Amino acid sequence: MDKSVDLNHVSYDPHNLDLFFELSPDLLCIAGYDGYFKKINPAVSKLLGYSNEELFSRPINDFVYEEDKGVTAQVRYELTRSNPLYNFENRYVKKNGEVVWLSWTSYPVEDDQVIFAIAKNVTHKKRFEEERNALLTNLTKINKELKQLTYTTSHDLRPPINNLLSVFNLLDISKINDQQTIEIIEMLKSASERMRQTINHYVDSISTKEQLYASEEPLDLNESLEVVLQSIDTLVQDSGTTIKANFPEVKKVHFNHAYLKSIMLNLITNSIKYARPDCPPVVSVSSKRKNGVAQLIISDNGMGFDMEKVKGKIFGLNQQFHDHKDSKGIGLYLVYNHVTSLGGQIDVESQVNKGTKFTISFKN
DSSP states (O other), X not given: OOOOOOGGGOOOOHHHHHHHHHHOSSEEEEEETTSOEEEEOHHXXXXXXXXXXXXXXXXXXXXXXXXXXXXXXXXXXXXXXXXXXXXXXXXXXXXXXXXXXXXXXXXXXXXXXXXXXXXXXXXXXXXXXXXXXXXXXXXXXHHHHHHHHHHHHHHHHHHHHHHHHHHHHHOOGGGOOOHHXXXXXXXXHHHHXXXXXXXXXXXXXXXXXXXXXXXXXXXXXXXXXXXXXXXXXXXXXXXXXXXXXXXXXXXXXXXXXXXXXXHHHHHHHHHHHTOOTTSOOEEEEEEEEETTEEEEEEEEOSOOOOHHHHTTTTTSTTOOOSOOTTOOSOHHHHHHHHHHHTTOEEEEXXXXXXXXXXXXEOOO
């Protein structure tokens, strides 16, 4: 026996519509042009906390949040002029004083002088937006402060560096007989000059990059690493650090010049700074391509950290995981922002006393 139903011949039963009206989780309302509720489903009284008698006996605008009453009255007036309303958001005050956000879609029926309306509770969405906006405001403030810090630091460092270079220029090396002393002077002069160039580059970079995204260009990984290693040559030698560089699969990446050097500089110096006291630091810098994505991997054999304890905090501002006099909690924050601001991703693996591995995936 065929038990299929012919939808074209299903009889109309008003009770089915009433049941739909009663069971809907959304707020269903019929309001009069006079500004009063005429019919509501249980979801309305359940959300607002008022009884049906209370909701029917007072004008709808009585339940609207004070700051939204004016605009609500205006859109209700437009509805009475036969203009449907879509996705209008306003706030209502529950009986317990709590404020909720509702998103309305309403349709007027001129002949009956009523408005059919359906509303969704979007309070959670509005709170999320508020939290997001607060976070963006805070991040904007932090970025401005970091930019100001960069300008101030660069400004304050320029005079002593220039003075130091002037002293080196005044020295008459021809009168110095000790070859080792000459080499040390040349090394200090070279380091000071590189420091001045780096500071000037960062200031120029900030000044010319007020736009949303930093400029990108093809960069040779090995060349970028060499520049970074030259700037910290003394630190590498004094710490007994071994640098292992290998770029077999990916030799060039499309990225920002200053950002790449900053990433390498921060991660390598961190590896040296947080080396284990029982063995000299070994830092590996390599590249590979995974699923078509270019990756830069920087790993070490240092102190590492407990991933369970620091999860979610690793790239936060002012987060410090080791007791070190030079630890300021800024380096990893900058690295993360350099990578993500240009559409990349950074992942970290670490174990206590076994080292840390950072994997940077560049945007395709």
